[in-house]
Amino acid sequence: MKSDPRRAANIRTGLLLGAVALGFFLFVILKYKVFGQ
Amino acid sequence: MATLTHDPIHAGHAAHHGPTGLMRWLTTTNHKDIGTMYMIFSFIMFLSGGVMALTIRAELFQPGLQVVEPEFFNQLTTMHGLVMVFGAIMPAFVGFANWMIPLMIGASDMAFARMNNWSFWLLPPAAILLLGSFFVPGGATAAGWTLYAPLSVQMGMGMDLAIFAIHIMGISSIMGAINIVVTVLNMRAPGMTMMKMPLFCWTWLITAYLLIAVMPVLAGAVTMILTDRHFGTSFFNAAGGGDPVMYQHIFWFFGHPEVYIMILPAFGIVSQIIPTFARKPLFGYASMVYATASIAILSFAVWAHHMFATGMPAAGQLFFMYATMLIAVPTGVKVFNWVATMWRGALSFESPMLWATGFIFVFTIGGFTGLICAIAPIDIQVQDTYYVVAHFHYVLVAGSLFALFAGAYFWLPKWTGHMPSEFLGKLHFWCSMVFFNITFFPMHFLGLAGMPRRIPDYALQFADFNAMASVGAFGFGLSQLIFLVVLVKCVRGGRKAEARAWEAAEGLEWTVPSPAPHHTFEVAPVVR
Numbered sequence: 001m002k003s004d005p006r007r008a009a010n011i012r013t014g015l016l017l018g019a020v021a022l023g024f025f026l027f028v029i030l031k032y033k034v035f036g037q
Numbered sequence: 038m039a040t041l042t043h044d045p046i047h048a049g050h051a052a053h054h055g056p057t058g059l060m061r062w063l064t065t066t067n068h069k070d071i072g073t074m075y076m077i078f079s080f081i082m083f084l085s086g087g088v089m090a091l092t093i094r095a096e097l098f099q100p101g102l103q104v105v106e107p108e109f110f111n112q113l114t115t116m117h118g119l120v121m122v123f124g125a126i127m128p129a130f131v132g133f134a135n136w137m138i139p140l141m142i143g144a145s146d147m148a149f150a151r152m153n154n155w156s157f158w159l160l161p162p163a164a165i166l167l168l169g170s171f172f173v174p175g176g177a178t179a180a181g182w183t184l185y186a187p188l189s190v191q192m193g194m195g196m197d198l199a200i201f202a203i204h205i206m207g208i209s210s211i212m213g214a215i216n217i218v219v220t221v222l223n224m225r226a227p228g229m230t231m232m233k234m235p236l237f238c239w240t241w242l243i244t245a246y247l248l249i250a251v252m253p254v255l256a257g258a259v260t261m262i263l264t265d266r267h268f269g270t271s272f273f274n275a276a277g278g279g280d281p282v283m284y285q286h287i288f289w290f291f292g293h294p295e296v297y298i299m300i301l302p303a304f305g306i307v308s309q310i311i312p313t314f315a316r317k318p319l320f321g322y323a324s325m326v327y328a329t330a331s332i333a334i335l336s337f338a339v340w341a342h343h344m345f346a347t348g349m350p351a352a353g354q355l356f357f358m359y360a361t362m363l364i365a366v367p368t369g370v371k372v373f374n375w376v377a378t379m380w381r382g383a384l385s386f387e388s389p390m391l392w393a394t395g396f397i398f399v400f401t402i403g404g405f406t407g408l409i410c411a412i413a414p415i416d417i418q419v420q421d422t423y424y425v426v427a428h429f430h431y432v433l434v435a436g437s438l439f440a441l442f443a444g445a446y447f448w449l450p451k452w453t454g455h456m457p458s459e460f461l462g463k464l465h466f467w468c469s470m471v472f473f474n475i476t477f478f479p480m481h482f483l484g485l486a487g488m489p490r491r492i493p494d495y496a497l498q499f500a501d502f503n504a505m506a507s508v509g510a511f512g513f514g515l516s517q518l519i520f521l522v523v524l525v526k527c528v529r530g531g532r533k534a535e536a537r538a539w540e541a542a543e544g545l546e547w548t549v550p551s552p553a554p555h556h557t558f559e560v561a562p563v564v565r
Contacts, residue, residue, distance in 0.1 A: 010148045010219050014149060014216075017214075017215045024253035024254055025256050028253065028261075028287060029257045033272075
């Protein structure tokens with residue numbers, strides 16, 4: 001299958017944004033779990 | 038507005054190929070189908086939340102307890118908020134984004150078409166969990182839509198269902214937001230630079246960034262409630278060394294940007310409509326973009342203005358008070374620009390423009406009462422009174438909802454191929470406007486006189502204004518049935534809409550036929 005540069009760029013940007021969202025989620029919980037308040 | 042070279046006849050085709058019937062809707066990856074499903078879903082949830090609101094108003098029609106039990110009243114206020122915020126307003130805007138953003142930027146579809154399908158189909162199960170929680174032992178959660186600890190830690194299993202529903206709706210929102218960001222950044226037609234984009238795309242791009250930043254925070258907060266409830270943690274449980282006030286900080290770090298998530302796309306819709314019916318380009322396009330971004334950035338620095346009554350150092354009060362007031366500056370820029378766009382324009386007041394102009398009037402009232410609530414010493418007095426209820430309904434009903442109706446009347450010709458009934462559209466507007474104000478304006482006086490929110494009974498001195506608000510609420514609720522009639526009539530027939538349904542409408546979406554073919558812009562247009 002021919003690689004489509006725009007599709008690759010879409011996936012790259014999407015994964016980056018997903019990782020940011022996951023990072024926020026984990027940060028909120030772990031900050032208070034690990035470091036307390 | 039940019040000119041373009043584009044052949045709408047050969048750039049898309051009307052036919053739908055693939056499964057038919059129910060399977061079409063379950064498996065569709067088409068942005069228009071998914072946009073339609075989002076809007077139908079949100080309208081159903083709007084009616085469900087509306088029935089809850091009317092039950093609340095029936096109980097409050099006169100002092101004393103006559104219609105529902107106090108426990109059920111608390112469930113109703115909580116679920117009304119959750120259903121309207123997460124089930125009605127947010128999905129409605131996502132529906133608009135799905136339908137219009139690809140058409141506006143000249144894209145053939147959203148960047149992640151399959152994920153788009155999944156984003157939508159997560160919502161009905163979440164709604165079933167949320168609404169179904171009324172029927173579990175103990176009933177639905179009654180902790181208020183903010184789900185404050187320690188109440189939320191102590192509630193029955195309805196709370197667990199609400200937590201899971203919020204998780205699912207949050208995942209749906211985050212996936213939708215990622216889709217919108219990637220679509221706007223990567224899928225624009227050649228020549229469609231960022232600063233040529235319609236303002237609706239800009240406001241949604243910024244909203245999507247807000248969603249990605251704060252929905253995980255809400256998910257984190259409710260996950261911590263879940264672990265406090267069932268897994269022995271003590272994040273918010275004071276008996277175990279936790280802090281209930283910390284929940285409020287985390288919740289409002291989500292909650293205040295959430296307010297802008299519900300209003301920025303509304304600003305985008307109004308910014309599309311006013312230039313069309315003023316027959317002038319939008320005044321101050323670039324300043325609108327910068328104002329939107331400023332509002333979004335400031336929204337992260339104001340959360341504790343919801344918490345003045347919890348007690349905080351004077352420096353904290355001053356910081357959050359002034360930061361909140363600062364938001365009035367970019368918001369004022371927007372209101373000024375809308376009025377300046379209308380100034381000396383060739384104005385006409387078809388239904389979309391009526392709703393958009395009405396939005397400016399009543400939303401601005403909500404903005405001003407917001408400024409009053411921002412003043413810490415006043416806020417401590419009006420905290421948890423009907424003044425706050427009046428304020429946020431002026432922003433969310435007269436703001437978000439009126440803009441949604443404005444957008445619906447504006448784009449219905451593009452969605453259905455038929456012009457909506459002008460008579461019914463105007464009737465809908467005037468009934469909504471009058472009854473909205475009869476419902477919510479007296480609440481300012483009730484709040485200033487000290488009537489607390491979320492209480493099913495009240496002192497005799499509040500009786501007259503409450504009776505008035507309840508009559509207004511039933512009038513407002515019934516007025517929304519006019520919209521249902523408009524929708525049905527518009528889908529079934531009516532005057533044919535041209536590609537450019539409104540005389541001075543600008544933008545790529547008006548270059549494709551009405552109704553928009555199933556596939557559009559398979560060959561990208563070139564914007565000059």
